[in-house]
Amino acid sequence: MMDYPRRRHSLQELLAPPNLEALLVTKPVNVRYLTGFTGEGLLLLGPEPVLCTDRRYEVDAHEQAVGCRVICTDRSHLSSLVEATAASSYTRLGFEPDALTWTQHEFLTKGLPGAELVSAPQLVEGLRARKDAAEVALIERACGIADRALAHLIAALAPGRTEKELSWEFTAAILAAGAEDVSFPLIIASGPQAALPHATVTGRPLQVGDMVVMDVGVKVEGYCSDITRTVPVGAPTDEFVTRYQAVRAAQQAGIAALAVGCPAAEVDHAARQVLEEAGLGEAFAHSLGHGVGLEIHEGPSVSRLSPARLEPGNVVTIEPGVYFPGWGGIRLEELLVLEKSGPRQLTAAPLWEP
16 A cells, blocks of 8 residues: 555655745655555645546545545646645745646736746655665566566577567567556567667568567556566577677676765766776766656666666666667666665566576
8 A cells, every 4th residue: 555645755755955835746656655646636745635537537636645635626736726826825846847837827927916937846756766675676567577477488489470579479478467558658679679778669570690688567556667588599690699788797787886975977987987898988878777657767877977876666677788770689677676685676677598
């Protein structure tokens, strides 16, 4: 069970230092995190949390957003939010700057002339970065479903099968196993397509000599998983084996660096250094990893530029990769939760071994 009242209380404590009376929560995933409500709506988080929605979601709102006052009208959600805010006589309100458009901000400014609107970035996201046991359990369930479907997919790789066929097969398997959906558009990239870190699935048939990058994820009760495997079709070249082993060593170095209190940038450096020493540093074109939860990409970022220090409850990917246009690419990804004693791996699909 998710403890939504505890989450709201934790957020209200964060409003005290900037002297905010309430927070206007307009990012849908943050509304869900704080209330459990899965429909469309906005949240006014003050001493009394108020959820503003419309009649399409009236039943859902009353059933899901326990502990919140629900305003359900035929007006726009923002109009209802303005009315609720004005009625509460708030004078200093925080808002989510990355989830509020200029037009919406102007509407609030005109509708609440007596209130000061204060940018309050990343408050909810900071809480979301530290998963509790219930959240980790859902992510772990999502990982298990993805692991089994991916293991089947790896065994089914054969010349002539297309990327789209494999994508459909994976999706059918995870839905049959109880997942609600994939957690992002699947990446099944074969041959030269594997050189594209975010390749789009095509109708290309697999060929002997291809490498196949399979980056897949599953969603369970809103929570995501993420895993990547790279597998050759037929006997691999020596060049593939050498590069694959370097990527695997980089991943192991990154995982070994995960520790409570460690700067995320140092974890990225630990893995990147292995590839640089192997002469592959320029081919590693993205960050080492990212947080995973209600969104497939959330905090903390595990990159060279990340300001974050790792904390217990962080769920992060470690996914080094190398990419060579015209040749292909190799990426390996695991999902881990950082506990006080160190990282615990949540993904377990089989790895190709040279």
